[in-house]
Amino acid sequence: MNPQAHELWRAPRWALAVLLALLGMLGPFSIDTYLPAFSGIAQALVATPVEMQQTLSAYLLGFAFMSLFHGALSDSFGRRPVVLWGIAMFTVASAGCALAQSIGQLVLFRALQGLSTGAGIVVSRAVIRDMFPPAQAQKVMSQVTIYFGVAPAVAPIVGGWLYVHAGWHSIFWFLTAVGVALWAANYRLLPETLHTDHRQPFNVPHLMRGYWELGSSPRFLLLALASGVPFNGMFLYVLAAPAFLGTHLGLAPTQFFWFFVLTISGIMAGAWLSGRLAGRIAPKRQIRHGFVVMFSISVLNLLANLLLPAHVSWALLPIAIFSFGWALMVPVVTLLVLDLHPERRGMASSLQAFVGSAANGLVAGVVAPLVMHSTAQLATASLLMMGIGLLAWLYLHRRWPDIGRTAGHHG
Numbered sequence: 001m002n003p004q005a006h007e008l009w010r011a012p013r014w015a016l017a018v019l020l021a022l023l024g025m026l027g028p029f030s031i032d033t034y035l036p037a038f039s040g041i042a043q044a045l046v047a048t049p050v051e052m053q054q055t056l057s058a059y060l061l062g063f064a065f066m067s068l069f070h071g072a073l074s075d076s077f078g079r080r081p082v083v084l085w086g087i088a089m090f091t092v093a094s095a096g097c098a099l100a101q102s103i104g105q106l107v108l109f110r111a112l113q114g115l116s117t118g119a120g121i122v123v124s125r126a127v128i129r130d131m132f133p134p135a136q137a138q139k140v141m142s143q144v145t146i147y148f149g150v151a152p153a154v155a156p157i158v159g160g161w162l163y164v165h166a167g168w169h170s171i172f173w174f175l176t177a178v179g180v181a182l183w184a185a186n187y188r189l190l191p192e193t194l195h196t197d198h199r200q201p202f203n204v205p206h207l208m209r210g211y212w213e214l215g216s217s218p219r220f221l222l223l224a225l226a227s228g229v230p231f232n233g234m235f236l237y238v239l240a241a242p243a244f245l246g247t248h249l250g251l252a253p254t255q256f257f258w259f260f261v262l263t264i265s266g267i268m269a270g271a272w273l274s275g276r277l278a279g280r281i282a283p284k285r286q287i288r289h290g291f292v293v294m295f296s297i298s299v300l301n302l303l304a305n306l307l308l309p310a311h312v313s314w315a316l317l318p319i320a321i322f323s324f325g326w327a328l329m330v331p332v333v334t335l336l337v338l339d340l341h342p343e344r345r346g347m348a349s350s351l352q353a354f355v356g357s358a359a360n361g362l363v364a365g366v367v368a369p370l371v372m373h374s375t376a377q378l379a380t381a382s383l384l385m386m387g388i389g390l391l392a393w394l395y396l397h398r399r400w401p402d403i404g405r406t407a408g409h410h411g
Contacts, residue, residue: 086119
């Protein structure tokens with residue numbers, strides 16, 4: 001933690017949480033805003049569905065790849081420059097998307113967007129831990145999770161509205177404007193939170209040693225799996241939304257927002273409770289509660305889908321409860337990841353984001369298309385994703401019983 005933290009930010013704590021959450025929201029916003037315009041863009045640029053899918057894959061791959069470096073760069077050059085350069089590049093790439101004349105150009109600028117948006121998510125986590133001791137950091141991380149949870153729900157609504165009223169280019173012009181506003185806000189408000197004594201030398205051997213140290217640490221990998229993979233138990237349904245909500249549940253596109261409202265309510269309630277529990281119960285117990293909720297509801301969801309025909313009266317509820325369990329435990333696991341190697345917080349945040357986004361990319365490209373045709377298969381895949389995270393946590397818990405035992409020390 002930065003010894004001068006209290007002098008760097010004099011405004012209320014929630015204001016910093018809002019600024020950092022807006023940084024984190026860039027990623028989901030740039031994924032989800034243009035989804036409603038998919039068919040329109042395909043027609044305008046004479047693109048096949050497979051080529052349109054590449055605009056999503058290029059973004060996710062760029063995001064996952066560059067996530068590896070944002071944090072390490074911020075450990076060397078400071079948090080502020082990495083954030084400002086990232087937003088600047090995102091803004092230029094968004095304008096490029098708006099001006100794209102062919103599907104090839106759109107894929108290229110989407111990849112550039114992906115390469116740049118991770119800076120916000122990765123660096124904002126490190127900033128929180130630079131600024132606050134563990135229990136307070138957990139509260140801020142929970143606030144960020146709440147705001148962050150709103151983005152995937154609001155984005156398709158904004159995108160759909162813009163597409164209908166102003167055409168698909170307007171979506172990317174909107175993202176360009178968001179980039180300009182965010183850059184100005186961070187230029188004025190974001191302090192440099194990395195203490196000069198904590199900077200890491202920027203040279204390749206030193207970086208490689210750091211990646212090797214973290215990447216070969218079983219504790220780190222298990223924590224990254226425990227936080228990154230269960231998210232896909234819920235994300236799978238978001239990716240499969242057109243098939244799940246439209247085909248299986250027979251909802252009109254205008255009714256899709258009920259699914260997002262319920263899921264986001266689950267995330268916000270879980271994150272709120274996580275913040276309330278910060279410093280009151282051991283991190284380990286809080287993570288256990290989160291997994292118990294996710295496991296129980298995943299099993300019930302699978303049984304219900306095997307025994308009953310899917311119906312909107314009950315099919316959305318399990319996903320909302322699952323989201324609640326996930327948001328209850330994820331701020332805690334994220335802090336445990338950042339505190340394994342305090343001197344390399346940026347890099348740890350980078351690698352955690354890489355594991356998570358690589359899993360998201362796999363689910364988007366491989367798992368979702370395979371299972372979206374049946375609600376029972378969706379429920380099975382969701383349970384399996386959660387199971388991978390649960391097994392990682394149980395094994396970690398058995399091997400290193402001290403992890404997350406006390407609220408003050410995330411050793």
